[in-house]
Amino acid sequence: MTPYAVRRAFKGIVEHRFLAVATIGTVATVLILGGAFLLVITNLSGLLDRWGQDVQVSCYLREDVGDEALFAIKAEIEAMPEVISVRYVSQDEALERFGEAVDGMDRILADLDSNPLPASLEVRLRPELQQPARVADVASRLSRPEFEDMDWSQEWVERFHTFLGLLRLSALVLGTLLLAAAMFLVNTTIRLAIHSRRDELEIIQLVGGTRWFARTPFVVEGMALGGLGALVALAVLPLLYKYAFVQLQASLGMLLSMGTVEFLPVPTLLGLFVAGLAVGFVGAFTSVIRSNVGTVS
Template identity: 30%
Template sequence: MTHFLKKAVADIRSNNFLNLITIMTISLSILVVSVFLLFFENIDRVIESWNQGGRAMIYLKKEFRPDMLPELTAKINALGEIDEIVYISKTQALDKLKKEIASKSAFLKTLKNNPLPDALEIRMKPYKRFEKIQTFAQNIKAINIVEDVEYGRNWLGKFLKIFNLFKITGYAMCSLFFLIALFITANTVRLAFYSRKLEIEIMRLVGATETFIKTPFYVESLVQGFLGGIFGLAALLIIYLTASSGIMQSLAAYVYFDIRFLSVKLIILIIAGSTFLGWFGCYLSLKQILK
């Protein structure tokens, strides 16, 4: 195996420009794929975090009386999707609102009647699909004394639609770059093969097996794929560190969004996939050449 590795390294050095283009193409493909994976992994974590701590507000009708609370909570708990229920009276809600905006507006001081409704703040159990949240909210709203249920349906629904659309686009882009890298890798192997055609013919004449002839090409392609994965992830790391130290500090004052780099498991999977990409390109090329 050491002999084949040395032979592969020597071939890469002898055709350094061609191999550099191949490695750069694989690196670019891995970078594009990794950017989408980084985005998907972080967004999935945010959605999962929301699901784990999903909250909703149940606004009650004017006819509600505190003595109705035990029966109402029993009905909501019977739905089986609740971890916690907190009752917030209209008086508590108004007092909280006054504390939050008292220094910014004198409007509340002129109020004669409390316009806020009684409400229940609930902590929902984790959900895997947005449709289940919608169904659950509709079941609560069907209770007579309930006026409305607010769970961020508008922004969350739109966000999930955009996210799913972006996911489809990401998969399409990843597939396109994968095919481009595969095509260039296969053609690199083909050019390398024809540049050594005389040497290969001599090896065949002296009795070399097909495996002995093919192995250096496979090793060379594996090295190309491995280096392409490493360089692509290195470029992603540089982009990640730049964004984390710059853009995210600017956004920190407006929104909390903790971006994390790819997990070790995913990094290993990307490098393995990149290495396989190099091998598969070589396999397809040699299969056509050595028919």
């Protein structure tokens, strides 16, 4: 990249400032949308991670299981590498918890003659096991004849994973389409710039300019448009985070018990900037190749 190419590229942007602003705006919009999607996905993934840390399997004990057998099973399960801890919940404790969880329930329960709830072992699994298939796999290995029933929050974990997977996929598809559209616009902008500088390109050839001497300013121009679009997006995203996401969290946070909504990490922001540059580079590069810029005539 010669100083001439850089000077010529920025001069080109000034010469076509309206088109340049439109292109920068489009790249910025695409990256803001992409960034917003990433904000949602990052935070939902974070949420899933936090929930995932609580992957727990409840093993409900038959009534006839004696203390000795119970301790043996508890020790066995505790020794499994996937397990963090095993806690025994007695029938009384289960009843107490149930009463606390539902308002007014304790009075109803007090009227009961006997405790209908079984005692259980609550097995906490390692967070790496949060994928539904692996939880199911571990659960099957936990299974013992002494257990009347087993329960793990399989259904919602699965649903949440499916939802997040769909969200990621749609972000990927939409992101690719939007990036392609931005690339196409850069390509068109550069093609118009090439067209308007036909005479200049002819003269460059006549005075001995090589192909890449003629082409580089256009490629630099495309990268500058993409890079500037990315900078605009990086300036807008924190505002969007502050005024939209944090506000949204304030009203929904309690409901979802999400904790704080986090802004995009620095590597992701760098990634967005690189994506802007790449869109500009590819758009401009394909344009100079297709327009045959600098080919000797």
